[in-house]
Amino acid sequence: MTRPKKTGEPVLAVRAVRTQQADKPVYAFFMAGADILKIAEISRVHRDGDGSLHGFQRKGIKSHVQAITDFLDQGPVIFPNAIILAIAPSARFVQSRGERPEGDLRICEAGTLRIPMPTDGAKCAWIVDGQQRSLALSQAQNKAYPVPVVAFVSEELSVHREQFILVNKARPLDPRLINELLPELDVVFPRDLSLRxxxxxxxxxxxxxxxxxxxxxxxxxxxxxxEAVVTDTTLLKAIRGSINSTLGALAPYKASRGTPADVDAMFRVLVGFWCAARDVFPDAWGRPPTDSRLMHSAGIAAMSVLMDRVMSRAAPGVDLRQHAAEALMRIAPHCRWTAGRWNELQRDWNDIQNVSKDVRMLAGQLIRLDHAHAFSKVA
Structure with missing residues (x-):
């Protein structure tokens, strides 16, 4: 199946059908499963030293890969799930000659697709969906096991990420990975993804x-x-709740009919409140959640409820950080983030857990403290 081009460059030649979607060629073909990783990269998600996001694939799950390999090695099996690839324009398609059969719908054409094989380590395809299956196929005993492949032509990382999210959103996939990739894309998503x-x-x-x-x-x-101590999902949930609540501090800045969301204003509210929390509770800030319940998911969630109350009463044009600091300083003597006991709750500081009951209890106590001391003077 592998043969050189006239230029001497090695290629993988497969019989394929070609169609067009969104002005991009899309190919469907079969190939030996063990050959997929010979032509295609797995683009792992990571950040460089500047904090820029690269790739989109999660880490390989060894247990999942091994389970698929065991399945393939157990004997004759049907394994029809297609691997989805993004492929570079350097792949060449030559249409087969001959008349079309009677009744042909003319939505695709048959031919031969020649995919360049890497000679300097650079591959010309990227796995969009099916990395675990591809890894398993490379480890399976039957190296010639034929698997279906669908490949679309694109070298644009944003397109790869877009298709990765759309393919995986209905499958078991860590939502944290989808949430981290979403800000990198400027495309129209289904409503459930747009809200995230x-x-x-x-x-x-x-x-x-x-x-x-x-x-x-x-x-x-x-x-x-x-150094990371706060789970991203905790902040995501708190921010989403503030945006969607009618009393949320971020709700006034969400999108309305004809008006886009004011993300900058939301960010200023968040920075103002949480900078104040860092200033007022310096001994509790930035520590592992085992040492500080302020950094614990329960503390972040409860303080976010308090943020909605405190920041919603800030007057227009006020210094948000100072406004929040004054409110938090009034209740600081009664808070127990790193030691002691919440007497009103009858709970030691480290007894507070990330369960709904404890979060509601702690949030309620913070709101009661704020209500009781809201108009007292800060020393």
């Missing part, structure tokens, strides 16, 4: 902006940092 994009943008800004007190402190799929 702005919270994902805000979490990215909180992690990457020099103005943010959370810079470098958020745990994300693409980063492996010992």
């Amino acid at each position: 994009k702005i919270p994902s943008q805000l979490v990215h800004l909180l992690q990457s902006s020099h103005d943010s007190p959370f810079k470098g402190l958020i745990k994300r799929i693409s980063e492996d940092s010992s």
